[in-house]
Amino acid sequence: xxxxxxxxxxxxxxxxxxxxxxxxxxxxxxxxxxxxxxxxxxxxxxxxxxxxxxxxxxxxxxxxxxxxxxxxxxxxxxxxxxxxxxxxxxxxxxxxxxxxxxxxxxxxxxxxxxxxxxxxxxxxxxxxxxxxxxxxxxxxxxxxxxxxxxxxxxxxxxxxxxxxxxxxxxxxxxxxxxxxxxxxxxxxxxxxxxxxxxxxxxxxxxxxxxxxxxxxxxxxxxxxxxxxxxxxxxxxxxxxxxxxxxxxxxxxxxxxxxxxxxxxxxxxxxxxxxxxxxxxxxxxxxxxxxxxxxxxxxxxxxxxxxxxxxxxxxxxxxxxxxxxxxxxxxxxxxxxxxx
Numbered sequence: 001x002x003x004x005x006x007x008x009x010x011x012x013x014x015x016x017x018x019x020x021x022x023x024x025x026x027x028x029x030x031x032x033x034x035x036x037x038x039x040x041x042x043x044x045x046x047x048x049x050x051x052x053x054x055x056x057x058x059x060x061x062x063x064x065x066x067x068x069x070x071x072x073x074x075x076x077x078x079x080x081x082x083x084x085x086x087x088x089x090x091x092x093x094x095x096x097x098x099x100x101x102x103x104x105x106x107x108x109x110x111x112x113x114x115x116x117x118x119x120x121x122x123x124x125x126x127x128x129x130x131x132x133x134x135x136x137x138x139x140x141x142x143x144x145x146x147x148x149x150x151x152x153x154x155x156x157x158x159x160x161x162x163x164x165x166x167x168x169x170x171x172x173x174x175x176x177x178x179x180x181x182x183x184x185x186x187x188x189x190x191x192x193x194x195x196x197x198x199x200x201x202x203x204x205x206x207x208x209x210x211x212x213x214x215x216x217x218x219x220x221x222x223x224x225x226x227x228x229x230x231x232x233x234x235x236x237x238x239x240x241x242x243x244x245x246x247x248x249x250x251x252x253x254x255x256x257x258x259x260x261x262x263x264x265x266x267x268x269x270x271x272x273x274x275x276x277x278x279x280x281x282x283x284x285x286x287x288x289x290x291x292x293x294x295x296x297x298x299x300x301x302x303x304x305x306x307x308x309x310x311x312x313x314x315x316x317x318x319x320x321x322x323x324x325x326x327x328x329x330x331x332x333x334x335x336x337x338x339x
Contacts, residue, residue, distance in 0.1 A: 029206045036061040037172060037196060038071065045183060045191035046206060053186065060182060064175050067092040068167045070116075070126040081116065081126075081164040086157050094154065096167050096174050096282070101146060103170070103286040107302060110290035112261035116164035117143045122266075124257045125166055137264035144261055173239055173285025176200045180281075192233075197240055200281045201233040210234050210333075217322070218242050218272035218314050228314060228324070230335045237281035241288035242273035242314075258292045269295035272322070273314040276303075277330060283309070296325065303327055 032043045032054045067090050069075045080087045100113045116125055117140045123129030130136060148163035172195055179193050180200040190203030192211045201211040210232040217228040243258050258267045274291035278284040287309060291299035296315045303311045310330040317323050326334060
């Protein structure tokens with residue numbers, strides 16, 4: 001048995017400091033970096049007093065982990081997944097759960113936070129990997145579906161034993177939103193927050209320009225990162241999802257990390273990368289994940305129905321050549337790069 005696993009973030013931040021210090025001050029800019037949620041975060045903001053909010057930021061991230069981290073055994077979601085039929089949830093858990101249902105309803109259940117048993121079986125979740133077979137997938141699909149959970153006030157009830165929740169497709173986006181809300185309350189008017197590739201910006205950078213971010217070209221096994229476009233964010237949120245660098249090969253079969261909740265199997269379509277711009281990062285994160293399940297045409301249909309969403313989609317045509325789809329509102333914010 002041979003297993004190859006590939007991971008990366010499909011986004012590049014421009015003009016980030018290369019310093020290893022946790023705080024860098026340039027022209028009233030504060031740069032804070034750290035590790036959280038199994039990845040890294042980078043935050044840049046302009047503050048004439050150059051106040052370092054790292055302690056408060058890490059406290060917020062810890063509170064999020066205590067609520068919805070499947071890798072923390074004492075978190076609320078882990079309690080529900082492991083040995084409890086009911087859990088009293090906090091505001092973080094409740095917002096993420098309800099927003100996931102909203103996006104699920106808007107995408108024909110393409111985003112399904114109850115898919116955890118199947119995700120775990122493929123080795124992408126928080127349990128040991130299983131040997132995939134049609135019988136196994138069929139047996140696990142009975143635990144998939146929001147009807148297996150019921151929210152009554154602040155109490156979440158697990159209706160069917162062995163059902164599980166996994167918010168990893170949407171929780172990082174909400175984490176970025178919470179950090180943005182914190183800086184808003186501190187009257188910080190210009191900032192860029194990035195956590196695991198999910199981004200929220202407000203105002204402009206120290207050069208007085210919109211914050212600029214690079215979007216990767218979806219190329220498998222590339223040792224260097226090649227950008228397909230540079231996006232200027234204007235008080236917006238951005239999330240990118242893709243299969244091209246998060247998959248494994250086992251016995252000659254490729255398994256991508258995007259699982260179709262209806263079939264229980266990895267998706268196989270032409271859409272390689274979905275970057276979604278929205279008013280909040282939880283929405284951008286959730287829709288980007290859903291689009292990778294739905295594929296190109298259905299994603300285009302949904303984004304065109306939602307004025308609050310914009311998308312930059314990269315797909316392969318019948319010859320395997322990379323093509324792009326950009327929503328009209330986003331065209332002026334994107335600089336396409338030559339090969």
